[in-house]
Amino acid sequence: MDITSCFCVSAAAVFFFTVLWKLKEGCGTWFWTVWALVWVLVWALVGSSLYLSGPPVVCGLAVLGCSLFLMCETEKRVELQSRAVLITGCDSGFGLALALRLSESGLKVFAGVLDEDGAGAQQLRGRGCENLQVLQLDVTDNNQIETAHRYIGTQVADTGLWGLVNNAGVLHCPVDAELQPITAFRYCMDVNFLSAVKMCQVFLPLLRRSRGRIVNVSSMAGTSD
Numbered sequence: 358m359d360i361t362s363c364f365c366v367s368a369a370a371v372f373f374f375t376v377l378w379k380l381k382e383g384c385g386t387w388f389w390t391v392w393a394l395v396w397v398l399v400w401a402l403v404g405s406s407l408y409l410s411g412p413p414v415v416c417g418l419a420v421l422g423c424s425l426f427l428m429c430e431t432e433k434r435v436e437l438q439s440r441a442v443l444i445t446g447c448d449s450g451f452g453l454a455l456a457l458r459l460s461e462s463g464l465k466v467f468a469g470v471l472d473e474d475g476a477g478a479q480q481l482r483g484r485g486c487e488n489l490q491v492l493q494l495d496v497t498d499n500n501q502i503e504t505a506h507r508y509i510g511t512q513v514a515d516t517g518l519w520g521l522v523n524n525a526g527v528l529h530c531p532v533d534a535e536l537q538p539i540t541a542f543r544y545c546m547d548v549n550f551l552s553a554v555k556m557c558q559v560f561l562p563l564l565r566r567s568r569g570r571i572v573n574v575s576s577m578a579g580t581s582d
C-alpha cells in the first residue's frame with residue numbers, strides 16, 4: 358500500500374472512531390445527517406484509494422476535516438445533575454410520575470406534597486433517591502410556600518431553580534353550577550389559579566437565576582364551563 362492509501366485509510370479510521378465517540382455521547386438528530394453524508398464520502402475515499410489508486414489525498418483531507426469538525430463541535434447539552442426543579446401536587450397523578458421520572462434522569466427534584474405522610478409522599482421517599490426531596494407544600498398556605506422557598510433557596514443558592522411545575526390542582530364533583538356552593542368555586546380558584554400565581558411570584562427570583570422555566574399544568578375540565 359502506498360503512502361497516499363495509508364493516509365486515506367488512516368483518515369477514514371480517524372473519522373470512524375470520531376463517529377463512534379460522538380454516538381456514545383448521544384448527539385442529536387443533526388448529527389445523523391452529517392453522519393450519513395460523510396459516510397458516503399468515506400466509502401468513496403476508501404474505494405478510490407484502494408482500488409482505483411487515484412489521487413484521493415483531497416478526499417482524505419476532507420474526511421480529516423470532518424473528523425476535526427465533529428470533535429470540536431460541542432453540542433450544548435443540558436447538565437441535568439446541576440439542575441433543580443420544583444413540582445407541586447406530587448401526592449398522585451402527573452406530579453408523582455413527573456417527580457419520579459425527573460429524579461431518575463438525574464435532576465434535583467423538590468416534590469411538593471399536600472400531605473407529607475400520605476401514600477404518594479411515602480412512595481417518593483421509598484425510592485431512597487438522594488436527588489429527590491419531598492416537601493410539605495399546601496399551595497394555598499402562604500406559610501408553607503415561604504418555608505419551602507427558604508429551604509429551596511438554601512439548597513440551590515448558587516444555581517437557582519431551573520423549573521417550576523405548577524401541577525397541584527383540584528377537580529370538584531362536576532355537577533350543575535347552581536348545585537355547587539360558592540365555597541367550592543372559591544377553593545377551586547385558590548388551588549388551581551391563585552396558588553399558581555403566588556408560586557410564580559415567590560419563586561421567580563430563583564428561576565431567573567438559572568434562566569428557568571415555568572410549566573403550568575391544567576385540565577381539560579378547565580374548559581368545560
Ligand SMILES: *[C@@H]1O[C@H](CO)[C@@H](O)[C@H](O)[C@H]1NC(C)=O
Pocket residue numbers: 550553554557571572573
Ligand atoms: C403560568 O401561570 C402563571 C400564573 O397564572 C402565569 O403568570 C404564567 O404566565 C403562566 N405561564 C405559562 C407558561 O403558562
